[in-house]
């Protein structure tokens with residue numbers, strides 16, 4: 001996907017200004033930045049969920065020219081707090097991911113159900129299928145949200161803080177799974193993330209947003225510098241070289 005000069009105003013306030021972003025097919029790019037920087041806003045604009053000025057293309061097609069169903073087959077979004085229909089079971093929630101493939105007033109096909117069961121199995125959620133989604137723990141729910149996005153079969157996956165509710169083990173499990181799917185199925189991944197070490201370990205490139213503008217972009221080692229993190233987060237950190245990317249350690253003054 002590519003975005004050029006994307007600007008978003010919410011309630012008459014410009015919260016994203018002139019953002020340029022390219023994510024190549026099969027690439028993983030993570031947007032980092034302090035609270036309120038505009039990370040979710042940029043992700044939502046790319047997902048076609050917000051009005052914007054500028055241009056956004058998904059695999060060569062302007063997003064504004066795509067119908068909802070067409071767009072949903074190309075891009076799947078997991079928001080920070082997805083809406084959960086009251087009382088819905090896990091299986092039915094994940095099945096909602098197949099909506100772009102089900103004819104209006106039609107029913108899901110056998111292949112839709114096969115996709116859903118495959119995804120549930122892959123995410124170790126088969127045992128949860130009949131349970132009400134609302135009664136799952138925060139981390140279990142997070143995996144179900146990801147399952148719905150994967151069931152959608154889109155090529156571009158947009159994940160807003162995908163590991164926020166997860167313990168360290170499930171965090172790794174989910175990110176490894178996303179990376180595996182990226183390699184196996186050629187998925188393109190755009191995420192937001194607060195954990196900078198984890199962000200740097202998984203992404204090919206990082207984009208640092210601050211005050212609605214892109215302040216830095218490049219390989220994790222180019223973006224995760226002590227200077228950048230002091231300037232844009234007001235944070236005192238040490239950056240230590242790690243096996244898969246720089247490790248960012250907060251230090252007291």
Ligand SMILES: Nc1ncnc2c1ncn2[C@@H]1O[C@H](COP(=O)(O)OP(=O)(O)OP(=O)(O)O)[C@@H](O)[C@H]1O
Pocket residue numbers: 010011013015033034035036037038039040041042
């Ligand atoms: N619906 C809205 N109306 C008005 N302002 C909004 C709206 N949604 C978000 N904003 C504002 O836009 C700015 C960017 O918000 P956004 O959610 O994109 O930030 P973020 O970088 O994802 O933050 P966080 O790390 O806290 O999740 C913030 O100042 C926020 O208050």
